[in-house]
Amino acid sequence: MAAGALPGFRDFYPDEFALRAHIFRAWRNVARRYAFVEYDGPPLEPLDLYTKKSGDEIVGQLYNFVDKGGREVTLRPEMTPTFARMVAARANAIRKPVRWFSVPQLFRYERAQRGRLREHFQLNVDIVGEPSELADAELLSVAIDIMRELGLGPDDVRARVSDRRLLNALLVEIGVTEEQLPTVYAVLDKFARQPHQISIDKMAAAGLEPKTIDAVMAFGEAGTLADLRERFKHSEALAPHFERFGRYLDHLHAQGNGAWIDLDLTIVRGLAYYTGTVFELFDAKGELRAICGGGRYDNLLQALGGVDLPALGFGMGDVVLGELLKERGLVPAATGNAADLYIVGGDGVLAHGVANALILARHLRRTGFSVDYALSADKYVSQASRNQLDSARKSGARAAIAFDSEDQVVVQGLFGKVSEAPKHHFDAAPLLDGDTMAYAALKDWIDRNIPSRQTD
RNA sequence: GUGGCUGUAGCUCAACUGGUUAGAGCACCGGUCUGUGGCACCGGGGGUUGCGGGUUCAAGUCCCGUCAGUCACCCCA
CATH class of the missing domain: 3.40.50.800 (Anticodon-binding domain)
Structure with missing residues (x-):
């Protein structure tokens, strides 16, 4: 067999390009329908744009090298730092709330697997300058409408939503201490992928009381917001969080997205920068990796760009989405061109x-x-x-x-x-x-x- | 980065316990058919069996290495 593309990189033959174009078209059509405007940045960035916030260990995951001018550079692994820099540079001049989207090709030096390559295209949709939960609902609605645009329905794709503020308050309410939070987050994040006994052992090792451990494990079993509210109706500390999250869900229902949504407190999202609502889109069968993930990150622009603006966004890759469309026979006809x-x-x-x-x-x-x-x-x-x-x-x-x-x-x-x-x-x-x-x-x-x- | 599984034509697969010149369907190219043709039929091109070593009289088949794919970890975009 002749030498092909580099590992984790793709050649797009016309059939494959047709699928990619189909996905891009859906992304752009829906984003524009929601009045988002497109931007882009450089595919090559200074290395320290990513190491500053994430530390040097992230370099192992980057496609980095030294350029001919001696600069430490890397192919961009994500769009958010670039986005934060761009917004911060003109923070005072840009009309808020900002509705921007981009379709960058991103790179990551990792061992490739199904649904995970060294290169992919990722729709990034962000809103800046709006703390209201209506913005959170608007963001998720974009993601769901893209699923509709591609012919997918709530039987194909589920949107799992949570809120860091609510989860935090719940954990405090049941007696989890500040030092134990990272352990509990890790347990929740892996709740479905790791045997329950291991989760329990990990929390016990972190010093959680058996009663608290039981309560955390109960959060892992998805219920409705109403159930949760009923269980904690006595707590004054939780009330505002329930109300805010309730408004978020109400907006989503009014937008016609109710059938897609599941409350799922195990949606934590790896990186710690999320501060509010978080969500992920999954195929309903649960066979593939997440299609899309995002949420509110109110402190990130301050950290990355030095401007204090609330913000939220999501990323949606073309790889898993393409796999799902192929599986459901929703790819455009090959003779389309x-x-x-x-x-x-x-x-x-x-x-x-x-x-x-x-x-x-x-x-x-x-x-x-x-x-x-x-x-x-x-x-x-x-x-x-x-x-x-x-x-x-x-x-x-x-x-x-x-x-x-x-x-x-x-x-x-x-x-x-x-x-x-x-x-x-x-x-x-x-x-x-x-x-x-x-x-x-x-x-x-x-x-x-x-x-x-x-x-x- | 660690471990498991896999690797034969562009694709899907054959080749009995190692044994002639590695086959077929689809796809591709050319042609025949004065014609129910979204056919049919005839012919053709295309493989150092991923690559490199080893064992053997003989390796697609057994062994080692390597590369690639895939799955699970790790990590998460």
């Missing part, structure tokens, strides 16, 4: 040499059609028309156009039985003269009689 018209020789080919085919193609393309033909003048003249038609059919073209005789061209559909396919003759002379009306008539006939390619 095939030509509208394929020029074949026909019986009039000797009177109309290849030059006339080129003239015809020129005017058809000017009219807006995509036009294909065999790039061999010999073949155009000498290969049997039916073989040329076979080639046209295989190319995925919707219709063929041929010089049927000395003074006529014929357009015929390339679907269904040949004998039943729509067919129409046009005078060749005005078409070769580039007569606009003749092409308008031809286009009109095609629009009426040649359906768009089905996914058959």
